Amino acid sequence: MSTDFSEFVDARVGPRGSLENLSQSEIDKLLDTGQGGLYPLFRRCALAVLNSGAPTDNAKEIFDRYKDFEIRIVRHPWGVKLEVQNAPAAAFVDGEMIRGIKEHLFAVLRDVVFISNEIIASGRFDLSDPAAITNAVFHVLRNARLLDYKARPNLVVCWGGHSIVASEYQYTKNVGYELGLRGLDVCTGCGPGAMKGPMKGATIGHAKQRIEHGRYIGITEPGIIAAEPPNPIVTQLAIMPDIEKRLEAFVRMAHGIVVFPGGAGTAEEILYLAGILLDPANREQPFPIVLTGPAESADYFEQIGRFLAATLGADAARRFTIIIGDPPEVARRMVRGMDAVREFRRRHNDSYNFNWLLSIRREFQQPFEVTHASMRALELGRDQPVHELASNLRRAFSGIVTGNVKEYGIQAIERAGPYELSGDPAIMQPLDELLAAFVAQRRMRLPGSAYRPVYRLVA
Numbered sequence: 001m002s003t004d005f006s007e008f009v010d011a012r013v014g015p016r017g018s019l020e021n022l023s024q025s026e027i028d029k030l031l032d033t034g035q036g037g038l039y040p041l042f043r044r045c046a047l048a049v050l051n052s053g054a055p056t057d058n059a060k061e062i063f064d065r066y067k068d069f070e071i072r073i074v075r076h077p078w079g080v081k082l083e084v085q086n087a088p089a090a091a092f093v094d095g096e097m098i099r100g101i102k103e104h105l106f107a108v109l110r111d112v113v114f115i116s117n118e119i120i121a122s123g124r125f126d127l128s129d130p131a132a133i134t135n136a137v138f139h140v141l142r143n144a145r146l147l148d149y150k151a152r153p154n155l156v157v158c159w160g161g162h163s164i165v166a167s168e169y170q171y172t173k174n175v176g177y178e179l180g181l182r183g184l185d186v187c188t189g190c191g192p193g194a195m196k197g198p199m200k201g202a203t204i205g206h207a208k209q210r211i212e213h214g215r216y217i218g219i220t221e222p223g224i225i226a227a228e229p230p231n232p233i234v235t236q237l238a239i240m241p242d243i244e245k246r247l248e249a250f251v252r253m254a255h256g257i258v259v260f261p262g263g264a265g266t267a268e269e270i271l272y273l274a275g276i277l278l279d280p281a282n283r284e285q286p287f288p289i290v291l292t293g294p295a296e297s298a299d300y301f302e303q304i305g306r307f308l309a310a311t312l313g314a315d316a317a318r319r320f321t322i323i324i325g326d327p328p329e330v331a332r333r334m335v336r337g338m339d340a341v342r343e344f345r346r347r348h349n350d351s352y353n354f355n356w357l358l359s360i361r362r363e364f365q366q367p368f369e370v371t372h373a374s375m376r377a378l379e380l381g382r383d384q385p386v387h388e389l390a391s392n393l394r395r396a397f398s399g400i401v402t403g404n405v406k407e408y409g410i411q412a413i414e415r416a417g418p419y420e421l422s423g424d425p426a427i428m429q430p431l432d433e434l435l436a437a438f439v440a441q442r443r444m445r446l447p448g449s450a451y452r453p454v455y456r457l458v459a
Contacts, residue, residue, distance in 0.1 A: 007090075008068075008087065008089060009084070009087045010084065010086070011083075011087065011097060012074065012083045012084075013081060013082050013084070013102055014081050015080065015109075022113065026113050026117065027073050029117075030042055030109075030112070031072065031073065038113075041112060041222055042108070044063070044226065046071050046082075046084075046109075047063070047066055047088075047226070048062070048225040048226040049105050049108055049225070049230060050087050050101060051066070051088050051090075051229050052090075052091070052104070052230055053090055053229075062226050066086060068086040069085065069086045070084070070085040071085075071087075072084075082105065082106075098232075100232050100234075100235075101232075103235075103237070104230045104234070104237050107144065107237040107238070107239070108237075110143070111140065111143075111144060111238060114140065114143050115239075118139065118143070119136050119241065125139075128362075128366075130360065130361065130365055133245070133248070133365045134356075134360065137240070137248050137249050138252070138354055140241075140245070140249070141238060141249055141252075141253065141354070144236065144237075146236055147354060149185075149215065152342060153255035153338045153341050154183060154184045154338065155185050155217070155253060155255050155256075156179055156184050156186055156258055156334055157188070157250050157251075157254040157257045158172070158176070158186055158188045158194065158195065158258045159188070159189065159250075159257065159258070159262070159266055160194025160260030160261055160262045161193050161194050161260070161261060161263050161266055162191045162193040162228050162262075162265075163192075163263075164261055164262070167296060168194070168261050168293055168296075168297055169193060169194070170294075171197075171260070171293055171294040172193075172194045172197030172260050173198070173200050173201035174201060175198055175292065176198030176200060176201025177205045178201075178327045178330065179198065179202055180202035180203065180204060180205020180206045180207075180209070180211070182331050182332075182334075182335055184202070184331065184334060184335070185202070185214055185216070186198045186199050186214075186216055187215070187216075187250070188217075188218060188219075189219065189220060189228060190218020190219060190230045190234045191218075191220070191229065194260040194261070195218075195228065197260075198260075199216045202214060215235065215236065216233050216234055216235045217234070217235075217236045217237075217238075217253075218230050218234035218236070218237045219237075219240060219246055219249050220237070220238075220239055221240045221241065221243055221245070222239065222241075223243065223406050223408075224405065225239070226407065227406070242367045243367070243368075244365050244366065244367050244368070245365075247272050247364075248360055248364070248365060250269075251276065251355065251360070252354050253353065253355075255338045255341045256289070256290075256337045256338055257289045257290075258290050258330060259291045260293055261293045261300045261443070262443065263444055264400040264401050264404060264443075264444065267307075268394050268397035270304060271390050271393050271397060272390075272394050274308060274316045274320075275364060275388075275390030275391050276358070276359070276364060277289075277316075278312065278316055278319075278386050278387045279359050281359035282358060282359050284344075285357070285358060286341050286343075286344050287341070288333060288336070288337025288340070288341070289319065289320050290323055290330050290333055290334070291304065291320050291321070291323075292324065292330050294324070294325055297324070298324050299437075299441075300437075300441060301322050303433070303434055303437045304434070305317050305320070305322065307431070307434045308320070310429075311427050311431070312389065312390055313386060316386070321333060363391040364391055364394075368395045368399075370398060370402040371412070372412065374399075375396070375399045375419040375420060375421060376419075376420045376421075376422070378395055378421065379423070380392055380396065380423025380424065380427045380428065381427065382426065393427075393431070400419070403419060403454030403455065404444060404454055417456075418453055418456040419455050419456070420455075420456050420458050421455055422458040428457055431457065432457050435453075435455070435457075439453070
């Protein structure tokens, strides 16, 4: 039942398959509004899910608009229900919460509780140790039932911008359609734009091939979920503790990766991949990666390729295949690559569902706390191993994403001005050119009509 007051709704909803029971201590922690309680985090993620489909990607605007939103856990003899007040009306139809949104809401509850109790508070995982971090990522994904699939490798992770032009969005759907026709499933960051398009296309491809149980997996994290709320096609959702564990979840689950046009967030993901693939321990790992877009996006990928070659070397650029304007060839490249992945995993007795053999060093796993001081302290020079430079460049782009779309980052920029980045001219010049190209191509987002840079490059 719900009470509809135009754009605000009060309602009580029961669980949909994710979490039916909570202990008293879990409920107390979820309702605790203090620093040690989970309520602020749970409320923020829940509001983001209920705001799915909203026209804005500004987290501050969302939280200000629904500042009176409240969510409570109500115990019943048969389990728990969630009681929401002043919730976005778009999450309801004829007084009932939309089923997909309800599933996502209880996925949030499931993951917030599990991460707090089983990953952080239990003491089972030393989150300063690389092997333990990987184990923690595995347990979050397993608890979310994302590792239940028992068949040949077929999962394509798709990355790209959440605010892309119409022709690029249509292209992502075309690629997704070709993937679906070939029986491949899709995993994305779960938001709109390049994260929604491949899923939308894959649903049609799966339907034409009478594939009834295609997977549409979304993986997100609390810091970015408000700017990229889960799109309605996502059927399996997981909330990871932070951006680094989210990225590790993607690459551990992926059998291949397709990268569409985007902005700073997409560059961050590309640099994360580059750093891992440049690690000598991963030299023999087959990992098909395609950068692709329509003809009008060719300049974007040429700029990315030049940046990789100039900063990380020609070997980094060679690890990525660029395909422009050819969705069927993208899908065929994924199919061929997955044959190699399957043979490698089979030969080395590694899991098809979770790539344990991939080496991910500590610098790619440790959460990077974005502050003005930490951005200023980044080492952006050539006197370090190339995969470590890739890690620091990835962190630089993570900071820019934070300043662009994350609530605390936007507030920090408003208080203290742009983040400062400094380093070797041989690194800073191509970085400056890449960021300037993003701005010129309108691939940077901030509230308002004109982009005000959240970064400043210092000689």
